[in-house]
Amino acid sequence: MIDLATESFDVCAFGGACWDLLSLVPRYPELDEKIQIEQLSMQGGGLAGTAAATVARLGGRVAIFSRIGDDSFGDSIRQSFEDEGVDTTWLAEIPGARSHFSLCIVDGVTGKRTILYDYGGKGTFGVDEIDWEALLDCRCLMSDSHHGDTSLTAVRRARDAGIPVVLDLEREKPLSTELLAAASHPVLPRRYALEASGCDSVEDAGRALLARGPEVVVITLGPDGATGFRGDQMIHQPAIPVAPVIDTTGAGDVFHGAFAYGVALGWDLGQNLRFSAAVAALKCRRLGGRAGIPTMDEVREYLP
Numbered sequence: 001m002i003d004l005a006t007e008s009f010d011v012c013a014f015g016g017a018c019w020d021l022l023s024l025v026p027r028y029p030e031l032d033e034k035i036q037i038e039q040l041s042m043q044g045g046g047l048a049g050t051a052a053a054t055v056a057r058l059g060g061r062v063a064i065f066s067r068i069g070d071d072s073f074g075d076s077i078r079q080s081f082e083d084e085g086v087d088t089t090w091l092a093e094i095p096g097a098r099s100h101f102s103l104c105i106v107d108g109v110t111g112k113r114t115i116l117y118d119y120g121g122k123g124t125f126g127v128d129e130i131d132w133e134a135l136l137d138c139r140c141l142m143s144d145s146h147h148g149d150t151s152l153t154a155v156r157r158a159r160d161a162g163i164p165v166v167l168d169l170e171r172e173k174p175l176s177t178e179l180l181a182a183a184s185h186p187v188l189p190r191r192y193a194l195e196a197s198g199c200d201s202v203e204d205a206g207r208a209l210l211a212r213g214p215e216v217v218v219i220t221l222g223p224d225g226a227t228g229f230r231g232d233q234m235i236h237q238p239a240i241p242v243a244p245v246i247d248t249t250g251a252g253d254v255f256h257g258a259f260a261y262g263v264a265l266g267w268d269l270g271q272n273l274r275f276s277a278a279v280a281a282l283k284c285r286r287l288g289g290r291a292g293i294p295t296m297d298e299v300r301e302y303l304p
């Protein structure tokens, strides 16, 4: 079949990219305790960064729009994208600045993670620093809220151009309300969806958030899967079982990348929820946000 698409990218990812240092420990330590690390890993992270790596691993055409410092973490962040085949043309290196860095402690009992982060000194994009033509040359924009005002401008411009926007918002930030109203496909973790909507249940939260303007709302529920809302439709997708679950770091970021790719491919909500849940679940088998991201063939093999 001839692909008539004229866009250069399936997904452009706009937001944060960082370097993660992950330690898997047999159990979460007490205050003042000394504990031996079972497994150590360093890899790229960040909401938009890991979403971009996911699209690339799945075989999609993807570019990252983010900032790094000119330190060794920045070099590693860039290399991690290049190794995956993510286009780094718009990965801006800021002279003399520190990169975004995260220290993740993963509890060997539950696979849950605690994250300490430093945004570094690389700052955020101003509106006039963006190559808008390139950013909007995609079938789907994936954005987090890392660049503040400029994130909101990106979301609004994409939507004005008729490009669907998958938004990752994990917690209350300035402009959250505006971002939620502007995105076409906000995908939020349960805790923040309940907080942002002021509702007590996932169903009420989904419907309330949908009433603010998006076409689709998805609420992710960790080991309980994800629920999607569109019009009067509510679709619950249970988590896809995998064993063993080693680490859930980045499960949400990977879900966002997979979901944005599904939107770019024009998949319907139910199909995309199932696909994204499988991609995110398979990620959980390995330590770190990116090591366990599957290829499309692995997803097909896993999903009957």
Ligand SMILES: Nc1ncnc2c1ncn2[C@@H]1O[C@H](COP(=O)(O)OP(=O)(O)O)[C@@H](O)[C@H]1O
Residues within 6 Å of the ligand: 170, 189, 190, 219, 220, 221, 222, 223, 224, 225, 226, 239, 240, 241, 242, 245, 248, 249, 250, 251, 252, 253, 255, 276, 277, 278, 280, 281, 284
């Ligand atoms: N233990 C798990 N087993 C299988 N899938 C999981 C597990 N934890 C998370 N997931 C998948 O990852 C998605 C995102 O995880 P969630 O914890 O909700 O987001 P975040 O990482 O942003 O907090 C879930 O919707 C689910 O599909």
Ligand SMILES: [Mg+2]
Residues within 6 Å of the ligand: 170, 189, 252, 253
């Ligand atoms: Mg998340």
